[in-house]
Each structure stands twice: as structure tokens, then as C-alpha cells.
Amino acid sequence: MKSFMIDQNLKELTEHRTVELPVACYETRINQNINGYIPLHWHDEIQFVLIRKGEAVFQINEEKIVVPEGDGLFINSGCLHMAEEKDGSDCTYICLNVSPHFVLSQELFSSYVQPYIFSTNLSYLFLDRNQHWAKNILKAVKTINQLVQQKKSLYEIDITMQLTLMWKNLIFNGFQLEYDQSEMIKSHRMKQMLNWIHLHYAEKITLEDIAKAGQLSRSECCRYFKRMLNKTPLRYVLDYRIQKSLLLLQHPETNVTEVSYQVGFNSTSYFISKFQQAMNMTPFSYKKIHMGIN
Known part of the structure; x- marks a missing residue:
């Protein structure tokens, strides 16, 4: 298993240098x-x-x-x-x-x-x-x-x-190049909202918080996420919290309750339910598999 590392801005942290060249x-x-x-x-x-x-x-x-x-x-x-x-x-x-x-x-x-x-x-x-x-x-x-x-x-x-x-x-190939300022702004705003989520996922997050990070109305914020990710902003937050929990569950000293709160869930039972929906197993089963527990 490999952990694909990105920072709060979604920028990949992989060192793109396997030779003496960039x-x-x-x-x-x-x-x-x-x-x-x-x-x-x-x-x-x-x-x-x-x-x-x-x-x-x-x-x-x-x-x-x-x-x-x-x-x-x-x-x-x-x-x-x-x-x-x-x-x-x-x-x-x-x-x-x-x-x-x-x-x-x-x-x-x-x-x-x-x-x-x-x-x-x-x-x-x-x-x-x-x-x-x-x-x-x-x-x-x-x-x-x-x-x-x-x-x-x-x-x-x-x-x-x-x-x-x-x-x-x-x-x-002869590709005709275009330069659309509005597209540049859209990309920048989407990165701003995702960046904000990645900084604050462990806290209570509302739709208004996310929209404010992108300088958008709540309805326009939802349209951005639907167009880019085919999901609502709060669904993205939920999925991101589950992603963050995977690495934590592989640490021997953590337990499911601790992990649920560390990634922003205020209920362990709700975390278990959503984790099972996403991963087709419970957090404890996932932990057992990746810790080599029989």
C-alpha cells in the first residue's frame, strides 16, 4: 500500500525527481x-x-x-x-x-x-x-x-x-490555444475551497464556510462541486474525512473512537456507519487487516 501525499492545497508532495534532472x-x-x-x-x-x-x-x-x-x-x-x-x-x-x-x-x-x-x-x-x-x-x-x-x-x-x-x-498536433480569464478564476476558487476543507476537516464545517472560502454564494458553491466532483460540498467533506481516517487506523496506538474524533466526526457510531458504506468493512476490520491482526 502506498500513501499518496498531498498538502492542504491539494498539491502533490511527491518528489518529481528520480534522476539528476527535474x-x-x-x-x-x-x-x-x-x-x-x-x-x-x-x-x-x-x-x-x-x-x-x-x-x-x-x-x-x-x-x-x-x-x-x-x-x-x-x-x-x-x-x-x-x-x-x-x-x-x-x-x-x-x-x-x-x-x-x-x-x-x-x-x-x-x-x-x-x-x-x-x-x-x-x-x-x-x-x-x-x-x-x-x-x-x-x-x-x-x-x-x-x-x-x-x-x-x-x-x-x-x-x-x-x-x-x-x-x-x-x-x-495543431491544438488551438485559448486564454479565458473566467476559467482561471474558477480553477483558483475551486482550489481555495478545497484548500480550506483540507485545513479544517477536523472541525465543524458548514456549507456557508466552504462557500465563503471560495467567495461564492452557497448555491454557486454547490454548482462548482457538482460540476467538478459530481458531489455536494458536504459530501466531499465526508469522503475526505474517511480518506484521512485510513492512515490513522494503520497506527497501532490508535483506536476507532479516537480516529473518528480526530477526523471531524462527533459520533463514533456515525463514523462507523459512513466508513462501512465507503469501504465495505468496518473501521475495526480495516485496522485488523492493515495491522496484521488475526
Whole structure:
């Protein structure tokens, strides 16, 4: 089991550096995460995904997309995203995270990278292996993954060559860029509300509190959450509290009652009921499994 670490702003805390470059490339099984899925998060790095096995459902900002085996995604810098496997397919994928400033030289960054990073209509691109430009990108992801694992002489230079090739193919796709100030504001407000929840989840939270954090009315706040997460703000709070309880339950010194209050429930019985609905087992059963108790 792996704990996917994010801070109060939903920014991923994973160190995206597995070589002497601002690049991380690794394979991950979605169901091995402590939550059973990759929770909502964002990072400054751009991300390329290649599905090696099974199928995944990704959500990027407000959109959901199914990505089958052999295909992939480009996810832009700063975009909220999450992933879960589809239909118990035991999905495994290669994840390549790259600092935007490292994609091309400093002289070329402002002309050929920055416009894409700031575009409000380019939250992601589906990489269809049957399209020539996308196939080239997916092939380069595989190559970089091999380079990182093998670490042959001068492999860092080979990685930079592959990144240049990938970006050239992405631009070659001919995507028309747009810059919508209202979309930037929406994204910022959503992150503000989620940030507030992640700071205050252990306290009593009302809909008005969440709306105030995003400088919205209660009805508009509900529309934001429905559009982005397909759930109400208070349902998100409940789910987030359950997520936070999973790690606490794995500590040998904690008990179910303590955990319920630590994550913001004011009733142990209510916590047990909601945990069982979410996880198909009681908190105590979960604790027994992950503590190796017979």
C-alpha cells in the first residue's frame, strides 16, 4: 500500500525527481494506493501517462475520460486530476512528470512551452496510439522509462532528446490555444475551497464556510462541486474525512473512537456507519487487516 501525499492545497508532495534532472518516471498500480485510487491533486509539472495494463478513468478539472490499455494522456501543469481503475482491471500505468522549464531550452520556453502551459482550453490531451503524433509521444514515454531504469552512460542526455521529440509532436498536433480569464478564476476558487476543507476537516464545517472560502454564494458553491466532483460540498467533506481516517487506523496506538474524533466526526457510531458504506468493512476490520491482526 502506498500513501499518496498531498498538502492542504491539494498539491502533490511527491518528489518529481528520480534522476539528476527535474524529471520523474515510474510505474504505478492504481489499486495499491491507500485509498484504492489516486485522489484529487495537482502539481506544477506537466504529466504524461501511458496505460500498460487495464483501463483507467481519469478526471481532469471537470472532465472524465476513459483511457484504455496502450493509450495515454497529457495532463497540463496546475490542473486538478484524479484516477481510478475501471471495472477492477488492475490498471498499471507509466507516469512521467516533467518541469515545464525543462522541456525546451530557456530561449525557446516563452515561444513554444509557456503558451501551452497557460492555455485555459488545454487541461489535457488524449494520446491515441493510432494517431501518429500521439504514438510518437507514447513511444518516447516508454523509452524514458527504460532509460531511467537502466541508467546507462549519458542517459540524462538521451532523456532530454526524448522530451524535445515529445513536445515537438504535441505542438505538431495543431491544438488551438485559448486564454479565458473566467476559467482561471474558477480553477483558483475551486482550489481555495478545497484548500480550506483540507485545513479544517477536523472541525465543524458548514456549507456557508466552504462557500465563503471560495467567495461564492452557497448555491454557486454547490454548482462548482457538482460540476467538478459530481458531489455536494458536504459530501466531499465526508469522503475526505474517511480518506484521512485510513492512515490513522494503520497506527497501532490508535483506536476507532479516537480516529473518528480526530477526523471531524462527533459520533463514533456515525463514523462507523459512513466508513462501512465507503469501504465495505468496518473501521475495526480495516485496522485488523492493515495491522496484521488475526
